[in-house]
Each structure stands twice: as C-alpha cells, then as structure tokens.
C-alpha cells in the first residue's frame with residue numbers, strides 16, 4: 001500500500017510549482033485520507049524501504065497464512081542420520097507459530113511443515129559454498145539450487161518443480177555436524193525459481209538458475225541457516241529471518257562495530273534474538289498490518305497532548321485503546337512511544353515502562369533505522385539482561401519519568417501507571 005500522504009504530497013508539489021503559491025497546511029490536511037496517514041513514513045531515497053511504511057513489493061505477506069517448508073540437508077563430509085530432524089522441527093515449528101500468533105494478535109498464522117523422514121545429501125562438501133566469506137549471493141544461489149535438485153532427484157523427478165511442497169519460504173537446515181566457519185544465517189531475496197529445462201538445471205556460471213524470469217516459482221524467499229538454529233531458543237532465529245522475508249530490517253549494526261543491542265537494547269528480535277523483550281516494535285506491527293490505524297495516535301502539529309498507552313503485547317479489545325503514539329517530525333522521521341510490559345512474548349521482561357524510539361526511513365537496514373532514546377546513565381545490565389531490558393520511561397529508578405529529544409523539541413513525560421490495567425499515561429510536549 002502506498003501511503004495516501006505520499007500521493008497527496010506529490011500532487012501538492014505539482015500544483016505548487018505550477019502556480020508558484022505556497023501550499024497551505026489546511027490544504028495538505030484536506031488531502032490526507034485519515035489522521036494516521038501523516039505518520040506512515042515514506043520510503044527513503046534509492047528505494048530504501050526498510051523503515052518506510054510500505055512493506056509490499058516482493059515481500060512475503062505479513063497477514064493471513066505464511067507457509068514455510070523446512071528441508072534438512074547434509075554433506076558428503078558432514079553426514080547425519082537425521083535423528084534430530086523431528087525433534088528440531090517439533091520444538092521450532094510450534095514455538096515460531098505461537099510467537100507470531102501472539103505478537104500479531106492472531107493476524108498472522110505461520111504454518112511450518114517439513115520432511116523429517118529424510119536428510120537430503122548436497123553434492124559438494126560443506127565448505128564449498130563459501131560460508132567463510134559470508135555466503136555471497138552466487139554461492140547462496142548454488143546452495144539453494146543444489147538442495148532443490150537433491151530433493152527432486154530423490155523423488156525421481158529431476159528438474160520437475162511440481163514435486164516440491166507449496167511454500168512461501170524455504171528454510172534450509174544444515175546438519176549439526178557441519179563444521180561451518182560461520183554460524184550466521186543468510187536470506188536469499190529474489191524469488192526462487194527452478195529452471196524448466198530438462199535435467200537439474202545448471203548452476204555453474206548461470207546465475208539465472210534460481211533467479212530469473214524463466215522457470216517455475218517455488219518460493220518467495222529462501223533462508224540458509226547456520227548453526228545458530230541449534231542453540232537453545234534457536235526458534236527465535238527462525239522468527240528473525242521470517243521477519244526479513246516480510247520486509248523488516250536488521251536493528252543491530254551489521255558492521256559489527258557495536259554489540260547487537262547497542263541501538264535498541266533487547267526490545268526487538270530484529271536486533272537480538274536471545275533477550276527478554278523480543279516483541280516487534282509497535283511501528284513494525286502497524287506497518288505489518290497487525291495494528292489498526294485506530295490504535296495509533298498520530299501527532300503532526302506542535303502542542304501538548306495526553307495519551308493512555310495499553311500494553312503492546314496484548315490484543316486490544318475495542319477501539320478506545322491506544323498502543324502507539326507517533327510524532328511525525330518529517331515525511332521520513334518520527335518519534336514513537338509504546339508501553340512494554342511483562343505480557344505475551346515479552347513475558348520475561350523485568351523493566352516494564354514506556355519505550356521511546358526514533359524511526360528514520362533514510363537509514364538502511366543494519367545502520368540504525370530505529371534507535372531507542374535511552375536516557376539511562378546507570379548500568380544497563382541492571383535487570384541481569386544484556387544490554388538493556390529497561391524501558392527507559394518508568395517511575396522506578398534508575399529510570400526517568402521524563403525524557404527530551406532535543407533535536408526535535410519533544411518531551412515525553414510519564415504521568416500515571418495503572419497497576420490494574422497496566423496502562424501508561426504520557427504527556428507529549430512538542431515545541
């Protein structure tokens with residue numbers, strides 16, 4: 001969905017240039033379809049969509065049913081008898097499905113299936129796919145094609161994509177015995193296609209083997225998992241990668257210059273997968289279609305307003321509840337407030353309170369499109385977590401009940417916490 005505001009602003013610019021008049025704010029407002037549209041940030045330049053409101057494009061749909069298929073592979077030099085496949089599938093599939101069901105308030109069903117009866121042998125040894133260099137697209141493509149070929153071959157159907165299960169996302173699981181140099185997981189973004197040509201199709205130098213206009217589309221995305229998937233809580237790696245398939249960015253600094261939670265603490269598993277408050281940000285839930293416009297208060301004009309925030313992690317009943325306050329400071333930047341509580345997938349959280357963060361759709365994935373306003377000057381590991389599971393706005397020390405974002409002239413003050421409803425009242429002063 002293209003933001004109505006984007007269309008409105010484009011139309012306004014055209015009109016403005018033709019008449020040399022200064023467009024008035026009332027005219028802009030009259031062109032905006034709903035009061036929340038002004039807070040739906042446009043994508044940044046160069047088609048950077050990571051933090052823009054529109055998640056469409058070739059991304060996997062974030063509402064309805066997402067079908068994922070897990071395929072277990074091994075290698076000539078790292079073989080497995082597959083005895084772990086069923087156990088891994090059982091723990092991960094149920095947990096992933098439950099996570100998305102809870103976080104999306106029932107808007108997204110992730111249905112995972114797997115062939116746990118067979119491990120498919122890759123034609124090349126485990127180290128031949130370039131994991132040591134970060135599994136570059138060429139090797140990733142080869143890895144995916146080899147896996148699909150192995151499946152079709154095992155079903156006596158070389159080159160026949162019709163034997164593959166129906167899926168939106170292909171999840172490739174390596175054996176626990178593979179001695180990878182790099183434990184990271186990688187996503188292949190172009191649509192996965194199997195060539196129509198007879199035989200297995202060629203990988204070699206033919207980069208259209210899995211990506212191109214020819215052939216049969218078998219999945220929107222493929223994920224090649226590393227060893228992180230085998231860790232306790234490895235299912236959250238699957239949740240993270242599935243978030244990418246729907247268009248969400250990385251919220252940790254991908255250049256490795258700082259610890260994974262440096263920018264957003266432990267408050268989104270798009271940054272850290274092993275923390276106490278892994279739920280998706282309200283801004284992400286909103287743009288994924290899980291949160292209605294009516295649950296968002298959008299501020300575009302200066303002044304003082306008061307808002308009652310309901311817990312982000314609970315399904316909101318009725319139209320009176322607010323789960324996010326968004327102050328749009330430009331067409332591509334905003335400050336967001338949401339209440340993070342010990343509920344839903346954040347049930348381990350110890351530092352409940354109100355979270356404030358900036359969103360900037362000009363900043364690409366992995367470079368900080370979302371940053372929490374911290375305000376804490378004491379030990380961030382106060383909760384025993386790493387690096388921070390303390391929502392910065394709270395009545396509990398060492399946190400503060402008021403924080404100011406100087407560059408935008410916005411002060412957010414916590415005025416009340418209702419212990420019964422777990423609702424948090426904030427006052428927003430936008431000068």
Ligand SMILES: [Zn+2]
Pocket residue numbers: 240241244249250
């Ligand atoms: Zn990621």
